Amino acid sequence: MEKHKNLIAIIGPKGGVGKSSICANLAIALSRLGKKVVAVDLDLGASNLHAIFGMRDSKYSLDDFVQNRVKKLSDIIVDTGLKNLGIIRGGDVPVIANMQYQKKMKLVRHLLGLDFDLVILDLAPGVSHNVVDFAIIAKKTLLVTTPEVPSLLNAYSFIKVAVFRRLSFFLKYKKCPEILELLERAKDFENYPHLKTMEGFFREAREINSEVTDSAKKTLSGITPFVVVNRVRTGKDANTGKVIQGLMQNYLGIKSSELMTIREDIAVEKAMARMKPIMTEAPSSPFCRDIEQIALRLCE
C-alpha cells in the first residue's frame, strides 16, 4: 500500500485518551503554521470532532457522502471560521462504521483528491481493519496513548495488528502461501514461541523464500508511528512512551520515529466544557505549547 504524503492519521486505540481533542487542536496549530488543513472525523458512528469546534449543526456529514447523497467529499467540508482550516464532520449512522470495501476505497480516493496541504484523520478507537487501513496509508501516524497500562496495551496491540495486516497484504500480493501460513502461526505464538518476535518470524520465513522475506521486512520499515503520550503528569508518565517503543522494536521490529508528550492540563476540560478548542481559548496553556511542538515536528 502506498503512503500518501499529505495524510496524517491520529489513532488512539483505547477510547478516551484525548485523540479527538489532539486532532482538533493539532489541526489549528498546523493551520497557524500556514498549512491549508482539513480535519476529517473518521470516528464513524461516534463522531465528536465538530463538537470540539463548537459546531452544533452542520448541513452535511460523512453519512451524506458514504450514502451517496453528495457526490464529492469536498462538498461537505465545513468552514471552522479559522484561517486555513476546514473540517469534515463524521457520520452518526452506525452502519457506516462497518463500511464496505468499495465505499472505503471511494472515500480514500476522495480524501487523496482533497486540495489541502494536510488532511488529518481522526480515526475511531479499536483495531478494526477500517481503522488500521487508514493508518497504514497515512504518511504519518500519531499513536496516542495515556500513561496507564490498559491504554499502553491497546497501543501495542494496534501496531501489532497493523504489522500483521501489512505483511498479510504483501504476502498475498507476492503469492507466497507458505509464508502466509507461517504468519498465521506467528499469531498463535504461545504454541509457537520461536515466532514470538518478528525477528524469529523472518528468520524462519527466510528459509522458505529469502527474497520475499527481505522485501516483506522492508515494507515494515514504513510503519514508524509517532508515539504521543497524553495527560503526562510526571517524568515516570513520560517514560511509559519509551517502554512501549522498546516493546514495539523488540517484538514487532517497528522503530517508532518520535516520542512526544502532552502535559495534563485542566484547561483542556474547561475548553471542552465551553465547546471551544483550547487552542483558541487558552493558547498559552501547557497543552497548547506541547501541541505546537508536535505540529512543528510534523512539518519538518
Next chain:
Amino acid sequence: MSDLVLIFSMDDLRGGITQKVLKRSGFEALLLRMILGAKDAIAKHAPGVVIFDISSYFSEEVNQILNLCGTLEHTPVILLGDRSITDRFEGTGIRLELVLSGPLDPELIVAKVKEVFSLKVEEKPSEGDTLEEDLKHFLKLD
C-alpha cells in the same frame, strides 16, 4: 520544598480571593505584595507553588518577575494577568504550570495547585519500575 502556596499580588482583592479560596481548599497560602525581596521570600519559604498575579505590577516589577521565573526551575509557577503582559513570558523558555489571562478563576487555580501537589506525591521514589514486566505479562510476551 513545602506544601505552601506563595501568592504575589499588589491587588488586595484578587490576591485575597486567591488566598482565601486556596485556604478553604486546605492549602497553606501566604499573600505577599512586594516583588522586591521576592527571591529571598521564595528561598526562605521554599513554597510548593508560586503564584504571580502580575496585573497590578509596574513594568519594571514585571521584568523582575520575568527574571525571577527564569531562576525557578524546580518551583511550579502560576501566572495571572492580562494577556498583553503574560505574552511577555512567551518564548522565554520559562516553564509555567498555568497562565490565566482571562478573569480571575479561583476554581481553575485551585485545580492546578491540587494537580501540582498530587504530582509531588506521585513522584516520590517507588519500589522499582515494573511497567515493562506488567506489559509483557499482559501481552503474554514474558
